[in-house]
Amino acid sequence: MACDLCKLLAAPGAALVWADHQLSVVAVDETEYPGFTRVVWNAHVKEMTDLAPLERTRVMDVVWAVEAAQRAIMGPEKINLASFGNMTPHVHWHVIPRYRDDAHFPNPTWAPAARASTPEVLAARRALLPALHAAIIENLKASS
Amino acid sequence: MACDLCKLLAAPGAALVWADHQLSVVAVDETEYPGFTRVVWNAHVKEMTDLAPLERTRVMDVVWAVEAAQRAIMGPEKINLASFGNMTPHVHWHVIPRYRDDAHFPNPTWAPAARASTPEVLAARRALLPALHAAIIENLKASS
Numbered sequence: 001m002a003c004d005l006c007k008l009l010a011a012p013g014a015a016l017v018w019a020d021h022q023l024s025v026v027a028v029d030e031t032e033y034p035g036f037t038r039v040v041w042n043a044h045v046k047e048m049t050d051l052a053p054l055e056r057t058r059v060m061d062v063v064w065a066v067e068a069a070q071r072a073i074m075g076p077e078k079i080n081l082a083s084f085g086n087m088t089p090h091v092h093w094h095v096i097p098r099y100r101d102d103a104h105f106p107n108p109t110w111a112p113a114a115r116a117s118t119p120e121v122l123a124a125r126r127a128l129l130p131a132l133h134a135a136i137i138e139n140l141k142a143s144s
Numbered sequence: 145m146a147c148d149l150c151k152l153l154a155a156p157g158a159a160l161v162w163a164d165h166q167l168s169v170v171a172v173d174e175t176e177y178p179g180f181t182r183v184v185w186n187a188h189v190k191e192m193t194d195l196a197p198l199e200r201t202r203v204m205d206v207v208w209a210v211e212a213a214q215r216a217i218m219g220p221e222k223i224n225l226a227s228f229g230n231m232t233p234h235v236h237w238h239v240i241p242r243y244r245d246d247a248h249f250p251n252p253t254w255a256p257a258a259r260a261s262t263p264e265v266l267a268a269r270r271a272l273l274p275a276l277h278a279a280i281i282e283n284l285k286a287s288s
Contacts, residue, residue, distance in 0.1 A: 004281070046222075047211065047215065047222075047223055048208060048223075048225070049208050049211050049212045049213060049215065053205075053208075056204065057201055057204070060200065060204050063193060063201060063266075064193055064197075067191065067192060067193050068193045070233060071191070071193065077230070078191070078228070078229055078230050078233060079191055079192075080226075080227070080228045080229075080230070081225075081226065081227045081228075082224075082225065082226040082227070082228075082252070083191070083224070083225045083226070084222070084224045084225075084226075084242075084252050085222055085224075085251035086221070086222050086224070086232075086242055086249060086252075087250045087253070089222060098228075098230055105161065105218075105230060106230035106231045107230070107254065108228050108252065110225070110252040110253040110254045110255045111254045111255065112256060118230075126239075
């Protein structure tokens with residue numbers, strides 16, 4: 001089990017927000033980005049087009065459920081969605097709430113940082129995480 | 145019409161690979177990334193969850209058609225998918241074929257460059273573009 005995501009799903013701990021037989025929703029512990037969430041296909045599959053069409057739709061329905069919860073609870077300026085997998089070729093999506101005052105705005109979070117975030121702003125966003133996770137679970141209950 | 149993507153769709157020129165009443169597929173002119181393609185929702189809509197569920201599925205079906213064509217024709221190491229829109233809040237997807245020897249691998253293309261690409265390698269990939277665009281059109285004919 002050399003894949004980091006396979007290892008994480010085998011022992012997800014506190015990071016796991018929700019899971020079913022196909023997919024897991026994981027809270028990402030990244031200081032600058034409270035609310036950053038990953039949607040992970042449980043099986044070790046490399047590309048979205050390696051999945052059957054209905055499986056792809058299911059992955060994206062979970063991504064939309066996370067996006068909707070982030071918008072409702074965190075009120076970000078924009079949602080960023082990305083699936084790279086160059087280092088970890090196991091289907092997973094990054095869902096990131098972005099704000100005008102965050103460390104990289106308006107660039108992607110993988111670009112060099114543009115500024116430092118204020119601890120107070122980050123603390124206020126972190127305080128929303130229990131409500132965010134409850135909203136994600138609620139949206140997924142409604143969609144399944 | 146202040147939005148760059150609205151302007152592009154009004155006068156797409158040679159960049160337009162395919163379009164219907166909902167979506168446009170645009171070839172991105174980025175020297176380091178032959179094959180880089182954008183899928184753009186024609187109307188000025190900000191987030192994926194501003195679209196109706198069936199519209200979202202249609203967007204992603206076009207993304208999968210582009211991904212499948214890139215894999216079949218260009219044989220990349222990995223496909224990268226991203227939708228940010230921080231600067232241009234008009235739904236669009238980046239679909240990027242990635243290679244171990246490309247300028248940023250294994251990082252996202254928005255990270256600082258790791259190396260320079262060889263002109264011969266880039267020329268060989270550029271030579272595949274007519275076949276790539278034909279395959280995208282073929283996949284979209286089959287899916288619609």
